Amino acid sequence: MRFDLLTLFPELIAPHLVHGINRRAFASGQVDVRCWNPRDYAEDNYRRVDDRPFGGGPGMVMLVEPLERALRAAQADRGAPAPVVHFSPAGQRMTQAEVREWAASDGAILVCGRYEGIDQRFIDRHVTHEISLGDFVLSGGELPALALLDAVARLQPGVLGDAASHQQDSFSAGLLDCPHYSRPERLGDAAVPDVLLSGHHAHIERWRREQSLRLSAERRPDLIEAARAAGLLSRQDEAYLGRLL
Numbered sequence: 043m044r045f046d047l048l049t050l051f052p053e054l055i056a057p058h059l060v061h062g063i064n065r066r067a068f069a070s071g072q073v074d075v076r077c078w079n080p081r082d083y084a085e086d087n088y089r090r091v092d093d094r095p096f097g098g099g100p101g102m103v104m105l106v107e108p109l110e111r112a113l114r115a116a117q118a119d120r121g122a123p124a125p126v127v128h129f130s131p132a133g134q135r136m137t138q139a140e141v142r143e144w145a146a147s148d149g150a151i152l153v154c155g156r157y158e159g160i161d162q163r164f165i166d167r168h169v170t171h172e173i174s175l176g177d178f179v180l181s182g183g184e185l186p187a188l189a190l191l192d193a194v195a196r197l198q199p200g201v202l203g204d205a206a207s208h209q210q211d212s213f214s215a216g217l218l219d220c221p222h223y224s225r226p227e228r229l230g231d232a233a234v235p236d237v238l239l240s241g242h243h244a245h246i247e248r249w250r251r252e253q254s255l256r257l258s259a260e261r262r263p264d265l266i267e268a269a270r271a272a273g274l275l276s277r278q279d280e281a282y283l284g285r286l287l
């Protein structure tokens with residue numbers, strides 16, 4: 043799959059593709075990432091990519107024409123039409139369900155806004171999806187685009203190794219993760235829960251499930267509701283939750 047990023051800061055992108063588990067996905071070409079800088083397609087003498095908003099108001103707006111020229115260059119290079127994703131605070135909040143869809147796709151063209159945003163006419167003419175990272179204000183769309191690339195890359199075959207299979211078939215999907223421990227067993231008075239040292243896999247699995255349920259009930263009751271509605275809570279789960287209340 044291939045992602046083409048329209049960004050004024052291509053230098054922000056590459057460093058994030060060469061570290062950690064996702065390095066393999068990008069280095070192997072499983073996930074091909076290319077950047078297109080609208081400034082390279084600004085044809086006025088000052089190579090302007092932004093200007094003041096009609097109607098007044100603070101900040102600047104990204105101009106349509108450099109964006110359109112960069113988009114056309116990316117589309118020509120891809121050779122086939124692709125979804126055009128605009129990262130915007132006004133977009134749909136990104137979810138793992140949406141990440142899974144992108145991970146199974148041929149990719150997309152990702153438009154990273156800066157300033158107060160991009161001219162609405164670009165959005166009306168070209169944008170097929172608008173995605174937000176959440177209800178907080180960033181300085182641009184590059185980090186959200188990198189978040190999508192990171193989330194998609196780790197779902198590619200061969201990237202996560204055995205952890206992926208565990209995660210996929212583990213019943214914890216959709217709930218908050220349980221606590222994790224490793225060496226040393228003893229850290230002053232902070233001990234590792236005995237059950238994890240017991241070697242009793244059924245007890246360990248039950249303990250981990252109960253921790254996921256407890257943390258989800260405490261911090262994200264919406265996830266409990268969603269799991270219940272999806273029929274993902276067993277009678278044993280419901281009994282444990284009942285004991286929590």
Ligand SMILES: CCN(CC)Cc1ccc(CNC(=O)c2csc3nc[nH]c(=O)c23)cc1
Binds near residue numbers: 154155
């Ligand atoms: C005046 C109101 N602001 C909207 C909240 C203007 C504005 C602030 C920051 C931006 C830059 N942010 C993004 O491009 C962005 C792109 S995706 C995203 N997700 C969460 N939060 C974000 O700020 C973003 C764009 C417009």
